[in-house]
Amino acid sequence: xxxxxxxxxxxxxxxxxxxxxxxxxxxxxxxxxxxxxxxxxxxxxxxxxxxxxxxxxxxxxxxxxxxxxxxxxxxxxxxxxxxxxxxxxxxxxxxxxxxxxxxxxxxxxxxxxxxxxxxxxxxxxxxxxxxxxxxxxxxxxxxxxxxxxxxxxxxxxxxxxxxxxxxxxxxxxxxxxxxxxxxxxxxxxxxxxxxxxxxxxxxxxxxxxxxxxxxxxxxxxxxxxxxxxxxxxxxxxxxxxxxxxxxxxxxxxxxxxxxxxxxxxxxxxxxxxxxxxxxxxxxxxxxxxxxxxxxxxxxxxxxxxxxxxxxxxxxxxxxxxxxxxxxxxxxxxxxxxxxxxxxxxxxxxxxxxxxxxxxxxxxxxxxxxxxxxxxxxxxxxxxxxxxxxxxxxxxxxxxxxxxxxxxxxxxxxxxxxxxxxxxxxxxxxxxxxxxxxxxxxxxxxxxxxxxxxxxxxxxxxxxxxxxxxxxxxxxxxxxxxxxxxxxxxxxxxxxxxxxxxxxxxxxxxxxxxxxxxxxxxxxxxxxxxxxxxxxxxxxxxxxxxxxxxxxxxxxxxxxxxxxxxxxxxxxxxxxxxxxxxxxxxxxxxxxxxxxxxxxxxxxxxxxxxxxxxxxxxxxxxxxxxxxxxxxxxxxxxxxxxxxxx
Numbered sequence: 001x002x003x004x005x006x007x008x009x010x011x012x013x014x015x016x017x018x019x020x021x022x023x024x025x026x027x028x029x030x031x032x033x034x035x036x037x038x039x040x041x042x043x044x045x046x047x048x049x050x051x052x053x054x055x056x057x058x059x060x061x062x063x064x065x066x067x068x069x070x071x072x073x074x075x076x077x078x079x080x081x082x083x084x085x086x087x088x089x090x091x092x093x094x095x096x097x098x099x100x101x102x103x104x105x106x107x108x109x110x111x112x113x114x115x116x117x118x119x120x121x122x123x124x125x126x127x128x129x130x131x132x133x134x135x136x137x138x139x140x141x142x143x144x145x146x147x148x149x150x151x152x153x154x155x156x157x158x159x160x161x162x163x164x165x166x167x168x169x170x171x172x173x174x175x176x177x178x179x180x181x182x183x184x185x186x187x188x189x190x191x192x193x194x195x196x197x198x199x200x201x202x203x204x205x206x207x208x209x210x211x212x213x214x215x216x217x218x219x220x221x222x223x224x225x226x227x228x229x230x231x232x233x234x235x236x237x238x239x240x241x242x243x244x245x246x247x248x249x250x251x252x253x254x255x256x257x258x259x260x261x262x263x264x265x266x267x268x269x270x271x272x273x274x275x276x277x278x279x280x281x282x283x284x285x286x287x288x289x290x291x292x293x294x295x296x297x298x299x300x301x302x303x304x305x306x307x308x309x310x311x312x313x314x315x316x317x318x319x320x321x322x323x324x325x326x327x328x329x330x331x332x333x334x335x336x337x338x339x340x341x342x343x344x345x346x347x348x349x350x351x352x353x354x355x356x357x358x359x360x361x362x363x364x365x366x367x368x369x370x371x372x373x374x375x376x377x378x379x380x381x382x383x384x385x386x387x388x389x390x391x392x393x394x395x396x397x398x399x400x401x402x403x404x405x406x407x408x409x410x411x412x413x414x415x416x417x418x419x420x421x422x423x424x425x426x427x428x429x430x431x432x433x434x435x436x437x438x439x440x441x442x443x444x445x446x447x448x449x450x451x452x453x454x455x456x457x458x459x460x461x462x463x464x465x466x467x468x469x470x471x472x473x474x475x476x477x478x479x480x481x482x483x484x485x486x487x488x489x490x491x492x493x494x495x496x497x498x499x500x501x502x503x504x505x506x507x508x509x510x511x512x513x514x515x516x517x518x519x520x521x522x523x524x525x526x527x528x529x530x531x532x533x534x535x536x537x538x539x540x541x542x543x544x545x546x547x548x549x550x551x552x553x554x555x556x557x558x559x560x561x562x563x564x565x566x567x568x569x570x571x572x573x574x575x576x577x578x579x580x581x582x583x584x585x586x587x588x589x590x591x592x593x594x595x596x597x598x599x600x601x602x603x604x605x606x607x608x609x610x611x612x613x614x615x616x617x618x619x620x621x622x623x624x625x626x627x628x629x630x631x632x633x634x635x636x637x638x639x640x641x642x643x644x645x
Contacts (some may be wrong), residue, residue: 011448023081023128027075033064033071034140034278042148045266061544078298082128091120107501112352123297130289130451137282141274148267155254156247160283163243167287172237177229184222191218198490199202236287244280248272301487399477402433402470407561407590408432408455413464415454424450428464428615430608434560437584437591441611441633448594449609451564453579468561483559483565487545499549503557512556520552520573521584543570551579554588562586564593573599609633 040060048057094117100236138160145152159254195202195211204213251258251271258268310312401407410430416423424447440448453459454466457474471477483503491499499517501508510532515527525545547570554562563582568576579602583591595601602620609616611629623630 011497023085023132025076025130026077026081029074030071030078031136031140032074033067033135034274035144036067037064038141038144038274038278039147040067042264043264043272045269046264047266050265052438053411060485072477078129081124085122085128086125089124090117093117093120093545112179115383120297123349126289126299130285131316134282135285137278141278144274145271146579147451148270149263149445151256151258151261151263151269152251152267155250156271159246160243160279163239163241163246163283166235166425167239167290168241171233174232174235174237177225181222181229184218186223188215188218188222201393202289205476218360240280240284243281245273247279249268251275256365257308318559330555371615379580399471399480400469401406401481401560405467405470406431407434407436409467410454411465411467413454413461413466415450415459415461423462425454425461430617432590432592432606434469435589436587437593437603438608439593439595439604439606440608440610441595441601443629446612447612448610449565451485451594456482458484481559482561482563483557484563484565485550485554487566487569489543489550489567489570491536491538491541491546491549493538493573494536494627495530495532496526496536496549498535500532500556501538502553503559508556516552516556519546519578520555521578522548544572547571547577548579555582560586560588561590562592564591566594566596566602569596576600577603585619603635 023307037221042061044057044060044064048060055611065158142153145156167430191214195215202208213335215262249426251268255268259265331521409429410428413425413428414423415425415428428451440451442448450459455473456459457479460474466478469480469481497508497510497513500513512521514526517523525548526532528534541549547567551564551567564580564583568579571579577599580591580593580600583589583602591604593600593604595604595607601607605619606621607623607630608619609623609630611627611628614627614629616627616630617625618626620634624634
């Protein structure tokens with residue numbers, strides 16, 4: 001226990017001196033049974049049964065039983081005194097935690113109030129109980145040994161003192177290692193609590209290797225801490241062996257000598273009872289109680305009482321390593337997960353390949369010479385080569401689009417959410433050229449998010465192949481060439497620049513950040529936060545603001561293929577149009593949008609209507625003529641006309 005924490009405990013004990021006196025008095029009554037039981041056993045043998053007087057022997061055993069009953073009464077009173085000593089400490093801690101929570105708006109105050117305060121109370125009560133028990137039990141046993149025969153005390157006391165000295169010498173380093181292990185364990189738990197809810201985005205960002213490295217580093221740290229704690233924990237066993245078990249061996253080994261020097265058989269049996277039934281259990285409780293409970297109390301009190309101490313389950317001064325692609329649990333926004341196949345409309349038998357909107361219009365691709373807008377002509381320049389310093393994931397910085405390959409190609413892809421489930425996609429085929437802008441529409445649960453999950457490598461098809469810029473999915477090259485923006489916009493604490501440059505391991509010029517913010521419509525929020533260096537509080541942002549940050553982050557990513565899975569659902573139509581136009585006009589960029597407004601679909605060069613076996617593709621006008629489902633969807637959407645390009 002550190003000096004600061006020990007000082008707080010001592011000050012509390014001095015204030016509660018009346019309770020300490022009462023606790024000591026009841027402890028004397030409780031420990032009286034220790035003294036009486038060993039002495040009564042010796043007298044029952046020497047003056048009773050061994051002397052042929054069974055009545056005297058039974059009377060002494062009755063006295064021992066009475067002492068046990070009186071000691072039990074004292075034990076009950078001891079618990080009341082311990083409660084009177086510990087509960088005021090708990091009240092002070094509760095007051096401190098609530099006060100800090102109110103002053104600092106500490107979100108971890110509830111955790112400190114409901115968990116850490118209770119840990120501190122239980123640990124303090126345990127330490128008081130084991131320390132008091134060892135003190136009074138040892139005193140009763142040693143006085144009993146001396147009263148029976150001073151030679152017995154000479155045999156038992158030296159190894160007991162040696163065991164205690166060994167334990168006291170190693171108590172501080174053992175406590176440090178216990179605290180280090182607790183810190184490593186909580187750091188790992190905090191990291192896993194961060195990573196596990198964000199596994200989808202870890203995969204989407206191609207960050208598996210980095211997350212595995214960060215997590216593995218914490219696992220190795222906990223393993224080292226556990227090894228050091230285990231090695232020092234051997235001293236507990238040694239202290240118990242020397243202080244509690246060696247006296248038994250010495251009493252047995254020196255029994256002939258003791259009997260020859262005036263020690264009676266009853267006294268020898270009583271001494272064995274003192275050691276095995278009183279001293280050894282008391283020493284065992286002390287060693288394990290101080291070794292474990294003391295470290296826990298030190299850690300928790302330091303957190304709860306130090307100014308600005310964190311109350312969130314991490315040691316003061318520790319830092320949980322968070323991968324950029326992984327959100328904290330409290331920073332997530334609600335969203336929709338992929339719907340299991342059993343909850344989806346049953347597809348009709350047939351092929352899910354995108355059927356043409358008209359009999360003579362191909363569904364898998366569209367010709368480049370049909371694009372005449374300036375945005376489309378800029379796309380003809382081709383994809384932007386991936387720079388080694390700008391490529392994610394870190395282990396695949398040499399990935400680059402293969403010349404002549406389409407941005408996205410799905411060939412006879414079949415996918416189902418289980419062996420017995422109906423396929424969500426069955427023989428599905430689709431090609432999106434470099435620079436294309438595809439909108440995906442359809443009823444809820446038909447498989448739109450499943451499609452983006454397959455392209456992003458989050459799901460694996462049962463049959464068929466998927467390629468991104470010529471690279472197979474899943475794979476590190478394909479992961480480096482696409483960026484997925486899900487409906488759940490993840491934003492973490494830190495600066496705005498740190499949020500925006502998560503997919504750019506190298507430094508990003510501030511001018512580039514400002515330009516991207518201006519293109520995506522993030523500039524007003526950027527100014528409100530105080531510029532790129534402004535601090536971000538995810539809980540204080542609206543859902544739309546979080547989506548703008550996530551969109552700007554993806555815009556700055558070097559990946560040429562952008563997948564927007566309802567990533568603009570919290571933006572107004574004008575902001576949505578601005579964001580989609582920015583992605584569509586990236587030089588060499590390709591955009592696939594899961595649309596939730598008709599205006600979003602009308603901005604696309606091509607629209608994919610997913611409807612089980614009746615999947616169709618075409619322009620807005622073509623689909624209005626050829627697809628009854630698209631006409632229904634377009635009629636049900638309420639949105640302004642698309643903005644002019």
